[in-house]
Structures are given as C-alpha cells and as structure tokens.
Amino acid sequence: MKKEYSQFRAMMAITKGSLLGIFRSPSAVVFSIAFPLIFILVFGFIGGGSRISLNVAFDKNTDTTNEIYPALRGIAGLNIVNESDAEVKEDLERGRVTAIIKIEKSGLSNPPYKITLVSSEAVNPQNLQVLQSILNARIANINQRLYADAPTVAMISNEIKKIPGRIYRTIDFILPGQLGFSLLSSGVFGVAFLFFNLRQQLVLKRFYATPIKRSYIVLGEALSRVIFQMLTAVIIIGVGHLFFKFTLVHGLQTFLSIMTLSFIALILFMGFGFIVSSIAKNESTIPPFANLITLPQFLLAGTFFSIEAFPSWLQPICKVLPLTHFNNAMRNIAFEGASLASCWKEIGILGIWAVVVYAVAFKTFKWE
Structure with a gap:
C-alpha cells in the first residue's frame, strides 16, 4: 500500500537541513552571537550605568x-x-x-x-x-x-x-538593545541571503516540483531560523544574567516573557528579510537594502543609548521604529517586572508593523 506523503515530515527535513546550514555559516554565528556578546562583555566590564533620563x-x-x-x-x-x-x-x-x-x-x-x-x-x-x-x-x-x-x-x-530599590546596572540597558540588534540582524540579513540564494540556485523551484506545499517550504526554512535565533537569545540572556547580573525580576517567568517577546519580534523582522530577498536583483544589492532597514533602527531605536538623548524633533521618528518598542518592552519586562499584557501598547505596535510588512512580503515574494 502506497504510503501517504507527509507534509509535516518534509517540512521538518527542510528545517533540519537549513538549521545545519546556519550553524555551518560563520557569518550567522558572528552576527547573531559573537557580535552582541562582545558588546555585552565590553559594557559589562566597564560597569556603572547608562544615562536614561533626568x-x-x-x-x-x-x-x-x-x-x-x-x-x-x-x-x-x-x-x-x-x-x-x-x-x-x-x-x-x-x-x-x-x-x-x-x-x-x-x-x-x-x-x-x-x-x-x-x-x-x-x-x-x-x-x-x-x-x-x-x-x-x-x-x-x-x-x-x-x-x-x-x-x-x-x-x-x-x-x-x-x-530601597533594585540596583540599575549598565547591563540592564545594554543587553536588551543587543538582543534586539541580534534579532533584527538575523531576521533581515539571514533571511534575505538565505531565500535569495535558494531562489538563485533554483532550490525553491526544485522544492516546488516535489509534493510538498509552498507554505511548508517557507515554514520549514523559517522555523530553522527561529530555532537558531531563540538559542541565540538564550545564550545572550544567560551570559548577561550569570556573569553580569542582568536583572530578571521574576526569574523564570520573566525569562519566558522575554523569549515570547523575542519570538514575536523575530517573526516581524523576518518579514523585512523576505521583502529584501524579493526586491534584490543580485546578491551585492542585498546589503544596501538591508542596511536601509537595519541601520536607522540600530542608531535611533535606543539600542546603545536612550532616545531621550536625541533632539526633540527626532524622537517622534525614533518612536515609530519597531525595534524601539521591542527594546522598551524588553527593559520593562526584565528590570521593572512588567507582564506581556502590560506591554500591550508596544506589542500592538509590533503587530501593526507585522501586518504591514507581511502584506508587502506576500506581494513581492518570488519563487524563481
């Protein structure tokens, strides 16, 4: 009797292969893990605190x-x-x-x-x-x-x-920004290069010729990126907490809230990567398009210092960026003990961005 084709097993096979490919990529490891950890180590050893506001x-x-x-x-x-x-x-x-x-x-x-x-x-x-x-x-x-x-x-x-109050350390400001940096870098650059190369090498076209559905192909590749980046988030938070006393107010509950928030943000940031992979004409045009999305957020979204340090006319622009709302929610959850529900405004804005980004991604996505 002919065995029924399993879409789920095919998707998981794609996920496994893609995940192994990510771990074998030096650039993925450097930008997702090493680079943020270098910042955490530098600011962690410096000590003191970052100026937030007066x-x-x-x-x-x-x-x-x-x-x-x-x-x-x-x-x-x-x-x-x-x-x-x-x-x-x-x-x-x-x-x-x-x-x-x-x-x-x-x-x-x-x-x-x-x-x-x-x-x-x-x-x-x-x-x-x-x-x-x-x-x-x-x-x-x-x-x-x-x-x-x-x-x-x-x-x-x-x-x-x-x-009495919790001691505020530099790491409590720096680590959320570095985690956001890692998620955005991986979501945009990782996905953009991955799907562009799969399309250029006709891998997606060959996948399309198999019985597996298109949605499972995309889900399989996306799932590998999500697994890798969630592991990255665990490493970043673990190093910050164990070695530099990064504040997790409610322990495991706070950690799980952070991971949930990171998952939501990563899904959004991957949407940017899908758009870049579709509009890029060749591999050399991916970095300029990706930097148009990532660089303003790295600089203006409170990644390295508070947006209150910027001129008043620039702050409204900073508050529109999705990474700003991830950073704010992350700091509120980690240091102030806020729940995901109390961060509804930040999560809602991330959700609005996700709807807009994926609407564009669905319109522009190409298989070949």
Whole structure:
C-alpha cells in the first residue's frame, strides 16, 4: 500500500537541513552571537550605568513661593513628573524617577532655603551627580542675579535619603538593545541571503516540483531560523544574567516573557528579510537594502543609548521604529517586572508593523 506523503515530515527535513546550514555559516554565528556578546562583555566590564533620563518630582510639601522653584521647573534638562505620591514612589523604586526634590525654609537668615533629595538604589548614581550639578548651577545663577551680597539663597543637603530599590546596572540597558540588534540582524540579513540564494540556485523551484506545499517550504526554512535565533537569545540572556547580573525580576517567568517577546519580534523582522530577498536583483544589492532597514533602527531605536538623548524633533521618528518598542518592552519586562499584557501598547505596535510588512512580503515574494 502506497504510503501517504507527509507534509509535516518534509517540512521538518527542510528545517533540519537549513538549521545545519546556519550553524555551518560563520557569518550567522558572528552576527547573531559573537557580535552582541562582545558588546555585552565590553559594557559589562566597564560597569556603572547608562544615562536614561533626568525625571524628577517635587515633594508635596515643597515651598513654591521662592525663586528656586520656578527656576528649577524651567530647566529643559529636567522632566517634572506630576503623579500621585504612590506612583512617584513606585517610579523611584524602579529607577524611572531620579529623585524627589524638596525645597523648604531653613529657619536661618543665611541661607534662607534648604534643598533635600530623596532617591533610590535603582537610580544611576551618575544621574544623581548630574542633578546635583544642575541644582548647584541654577542656585549660583540666582545668587548672581538677586543675592550678590549673600553667600547663597539655598543649601543642598549632602545627605541624600535613599529608599530601597533594585540596583540599575549598565547591563540592564545594554543587553536588551543587543538582543534586539541580534534579532533584527538575523531576521533581515539571514533571511534575505538565505531565500535569495535558494531562489538563485533554483532550490525553491526544485522544492516546488516535489509534493510538498509552498507554505511548508517557507515554514520549514523559517522555523530553522527561529530555532537558531531563540538559542541565540538564550545564550545572550544567560551570559548577561550569570556573569553580569542582568536583572530578571521574576526569574523564570520573566525569562519566558522575554523569549515570547523575542519570538514575536523575530517573526516581524523576518518579514523585512523576505521583502529584501524579493526586491534584490543580485546578491551585492542585498546589503544596501538591508542596511536601509537595519541601520536607522540600530542608531535611533535606543539600542546603545536612550532616545531621550536625541533632539526633540527626532524622537517622534525614533518612536515609530519597531525595534524601539521591542527594546522598551524588553527593559520593562526584565528590570521593572512588567507582564506581556502590560506591554500591550508596544506589542500592538509590533503587530501593526507585522501586518504591514507581511502584506508587502506576500506581494513581492518570488519563487524563481
């Protein structure tokens, strides 16, 4: 009796062959694993923390009738957070707010005011130093204008009260960006070169001549890329967590959430690769097309530093890029303990991008 042809077994055979081919490719290993790990090692050994923002809040008992209060509110580098006490405290514990500023009368004629800061262990110490420098500079400016004969209008307390919070390390910012870098590189360059070569060598055409359906051919090749890149993500997260104390707030639960988010992002990024493989006329045109997609995201999506470091006119463009939303969701899940459900906005935007990208990919995909 003739045995029925198994589409699933054929797909898995394609997956196995393609996966072995990926592991034998030096460029795939270098760009997906080695390159991100080099960045993690460099930033991990440097230590310290990356500047995220200088969000501050004023204590509810702050004296607002003096010259200092409006002067501080007018500083462009300080983003004043207006939330309830409970929300501010939560943000402070998570490192989202650098400090709570309290301005009060000192009870002395000189200086008439005292400024105290409340921060947390989750805040980058460098941000606190920057905040203190800004406060000192603004006080000096007020002294020069209004209090020429007095030593100072206010004194900043040297004792900074710190509430408990998770320690924020450089790796907590760098690793999500490097994981996104790896996923985007593999999704675009890996898929683009893979399917272009399969089409050029008429492998896809030969596959098409067999009983296996087209969808299973694509799924088999795509599945091999997904398996390889998920293994890459495990290695990157594992190295960061074990050797550099990358924060996984809820342990295994956080890890699984990160892997799910990585899977969603990889599926989207592979769609870009399908488009590039279809529109490229020859192999030499793949890198320029791929770089048009990847390079702006590497530079503008918060991969190496916060998008808040960019000019205000550029930030809306940064916030449109899909890698930005992956990085933001990744950092919220890993360090702040957010769930996938609470990252619905970022995941929703990735979903919208996926619909648009695959609509274009289906229109442009070629078999030969």
